[in-house]
Amino acid sequence: MLKILLAGQGGQGVLSAGRFLAACGLHEGKEVSYLPAYGPEMRGGTANCSVIVSEKPIASPLCTVPDVLIAMNAPSFHKFAPRVASGGIILVNGSLSDCYAGRDDVRVYDIAANDLAIEAGDIRSANMILAGALCELTKVVQERSFINCLNEQFVGKPHVCEVNKRAFAAGVAAVKEKDA
């Protein structure tokens, strides 16, 4: 069972990245749950979602102590970093945040998601950069099923699909580079 908390600002694609992960898990025949939490704002404000991918049935859908935190901005990083399980992973968007978690029992990956997303062709694909990094690090879902989900979601929008795929691949590469 992997508990993932994705957090950031409304409009950064936090919730859609979470939904993609849940959809991929379902495609692979796993148990999944996706619980969003956000305010009344369309953009801005805070947004986060708890995603659980598991081999066994999921009881509580909450991720109060997540195994992995994806923080898309500094406030989310500092708010949730202390809650990550010991031995867990933090993926932080280095373009918008520092990466000092104040603890040494978690692995922190500083990934400049906004910069990489601009290189991939659209700043809005920063969420896919971090999703790619997550999949490479944890193998929570296969890269192939993520690509399939993107194809399904963006059918009829080949340009958007390509940008997101490039961003996902860039996220995978960013982690490989750091671990090498």
Place this chain on the structure above:
Amino acid sequence: MSKILLHGTEAICEGALRNGCRAFFGYPITPQNEVPEYMSVKMPQLGGVFVQAESEVAAINMVYGAAGAGVRAMTSSSSPGVSLKQEGISYVACARIPCVIVNVMRAGPGLGGIQPAQGDYFQATKGGGHGDYHLIVLAPSSVQEACDFTYKAFDLSDKYRVPAMILADGMIGQLMEPVELPPMRSLSDIPKKEWATDGRFGEKRRILNSLLIEPDVLEPHVNELAATYEEIKRNEARCERYKTEDAEIVLTAYGTVARICKSAADKLREQGVKAGCIRPVTVFPFPEEAYAAVAAQPSVKAFLDVELSLGQMVEDVRLAVAGKKPVRFYGRTGGNVPSEEEIVQQALRVLAEEKRI
């Protein structure tokens, strides 16, 4: 059939549509806006009626009319909106019109907040509006149950001619999980309603009314309702037990909180504490016998009731346990949800107190 990923609100709609619901009347309120949104798309495709009413009061009265004509009808709202519907719900209950009311509970009292809560338990299970009546109240704890229970609610409501309510907390509304949808039921498969005012000219007049002004007419009618509630209590009480066979501490909750309790029970067992859970599936009728049976087990030291309220269901738990074992309470309000860790701490505290005594 393969599973699809759905929101709790969408699952509620599918459960309704697939069991013949062909009329929906609602008024927007967070956190259940996805119900009318989904219905506004799907209902016309199935040849049904969708109306965004001018108010909650109007919506429940539209349900009264449509369901009175024999159509399976539903309305949905969240706590403050359901309060507004209470007059209509009391009328529908008195006129014995089957229908389904969905309450995706948010934090109260007052306009409150938009985050999950369970503060409407009393309102849902003890009547809610004026007069002596009850609803059949089902409390889903997963997206699959949100679909299945809504499906079932229509059958139960038709069977007893008692309105049914889906009592979901805000988390059920927002949660996305895999769901296996039931097949679409043919309308011809749904039993005919011999009481419905559907305009069969030439036949005996059918009247649906909630004004029974003669005391000697109203009293037998109320007694008949009471007899129906007793029958429902005998036949329809349901609950789920989880690892209660050897439990020392029994956690009890309904809705999504019950799932957090399950995780907490597993955590407690990892620490060597024998914990179990019991969850009412129907909160009216309350599964009293199941609670009494668990309370009678010698292994059980205490119950811990956990709610997103200041303690409402705990009263029914205490009535069912009937003093056999202590029943303690832990609640969060305002839209906050307790974590597994919090519930574990509370359970350990309760056990320590019991052992000291």
